[in-house]
Amino acid sequence: MKSKVGGKLLGVTLSSLLVALVGLLLVIQYLAADQILEWHRQRVELVARLVLAEYQGKIGRVQQAASLLADNPSYGELLASGNVEALRSLATPLMKATGLHILTITDFQGVIQVRAHDPGALGADISSNPLVRAGLNGKEASRMTSWKDTIALSASAPIRYQERVVGVVLTGLLIDRGFVESLSRPGAEVAIFFGNRLVVNSFKDLPETALNKIRRSKDVAAAARNHHERVQSLEFGDEAYTITFLPLEEEEKPWENLIVVGVNRRELDPTLLALKLIIFGVGGAAALIGVLLNFWLSTGLRRQIAYLAEGTRQAATEELAGDIPVTSNDELGELAESFNAMTRALREKTRLLQEERDRVAANADFLSMIVHDIKAPLTGVRLTIEALEDETLPPEIHHKLQGIIQRSEGLLLHLHNVLDLSRFESGRLVLKPEEVPPGFIIQRLLHHFGPLAQHQGVELTAQPATDLPPIRVDEPSLDRVLANLLVNALAATPRGGAIKVQALLLPSNHREVEIVVSDTGCGLSPEEREHLFEKYRLARHKADGSGLGLYICKTLVEANQGRIWMESAVGQGTSFHLAFPAANGGDAAAPSPEGEASQSRGRELRS
């Protein structure tokens, strides 16, 4: 069972399934990847916030350290009394205890009295330092400041003694690699810009080009309007980072000091890969299940289609075989049932048709049997009459006996008409075309009908042209046609009239031999002519009571590839014309001048 439609159907379903699935998977993958990136972004922001909190914690610590030191009452007292040595010995151990990198104490003029982290520069006036200035003004302050080569996170606090600012404590943490590493978290790196300059970072082996990239992306982020756009992807060599920017302090110049937080995207790749694997794995499994389901579902369809195709093919090319199996209970199944109903109806019709044909054939057989049954005794009757004629009989008896014989001839002709018609209509009329010389046929006709014409007082003559080519016809058919025409002519022609049978070559492109039977009878009116060759036309001639004669003539002539037509004038007679193709296309019988001459002379046969 091969079904091309089934295969196509399967292909269409499978490919549409596949396309839909792939589309769905792509959408899911896109959405999921988007979601994961969003999560990543959120994580980056969270990390950034943590980093910021850590940074602010460090500021707080520095600030707190400054405050604590400044609040120590002995500091103010010692500073006021100018006991710098005691102050230094007091302050120096504190630096280590607080983990500060920077610890400087100035007097109320901003002159350095103690430098716990570095013994140098004592006595220098640093009152211009903004932090020191704030301290001298009795305020606490903290900020990122440049410190020698690097930068530091510094804070200041005023030292009071008896409600008077007697000095300033300046504390600080160096912002070095250690600092940024303490800010960074696993998988996240930190870099710090100060005064628009990338000062320090915890990125590993960051090349110069990467630094440039960071600077450029910082500018992009600075120009960004919303917070979201500050998160960017950057690739440094093998590593890819998602970075965000945390501007610090200075509200008028927010993008000069800032922290850069970069989260390594490496952690993202396995997640995305896992996502893809899961999505496409699940999708593939779904597709496989879909394909299997489709196969399972379409097998029934394909089988039904194959049965239908096979059934239709058989019905078209072979015969209306039995029903095809109905294997599905859907529209296809209904189609198959309709097909079965159709073939059943067709089988029934075919059977009826065959029965009808058989009936017609049986009728023909029956008829031919009847004709046979009539002919056998008719032979006896005829021969008996003819035997009687040999006796010496009075002329009027002889005349009547002749009449009986002729009537029986007419009777036979009718029987043969009916028989031929029934054979023709049942498709059993066997024609055996042979080459027949028309002159011979006409002579035989005259020989047969001569006595009848003589008996009726009608002159029967024949004028077959010489050198006529033979015609290709079934001889019994031609005999029957001519007999019918002659019987009709004899019936239409009154005593003393004449009947002429001619044969001549038609001067047409296709060589045809024309046979004309003309009488000097009463002729036919146009109305009578109209339906002349139709079956069961109203009979005008008694001899053709059933009206079958001319219909049979037309049927037989046309069955022999001939033509029949008639010409008539009321009161002047009727002529029937037959035309049959000459055998061999008439090549051998092209009329020579002699032929024409002999044709015009004619050969007169007188009965």
Add this chain to the structure above:
Amino acid sequence: MAAWPAGLYQVWQMETANPMSAWILVIDDDPWTREALVSILRRAGYQVATVDDFEGEPDPGGYPHRFQVAVVDYHLPSRTGLEVARQLRELQPDCRIVLISSELPQLADMAGQDPVVDRFLAKPFSKDAILEVIAQLCLPEMK
């Protein structure tokens, strides 16, 4: 005559019997045809024997005459004229056969191809037709 197991075997001899004239056998089950043929053939100077059927196996020695021509009807009650003609030919190889029939036209072709049948005449035929055929078949014999 006892050799003809079934059917009627009748012999007509002319009153002025010419022992040299040919013998004709007519086999037909229609009595009118038989009698008319006898009448016609006798008048034409032949000696005639008739049988209405040809059943069973006749004794070869039982034939009363040597026939020049047999006129055999195709449609006989017990068998076909062709079978009868074959049997006749075996017994009297010189006998010419004229098959007469009112059967379908195909029979004429069938009989025409059968070497047993010398002539075929379609029923109903005229007196002239049968006399002409018989005369033609007797002619070589006469000569």
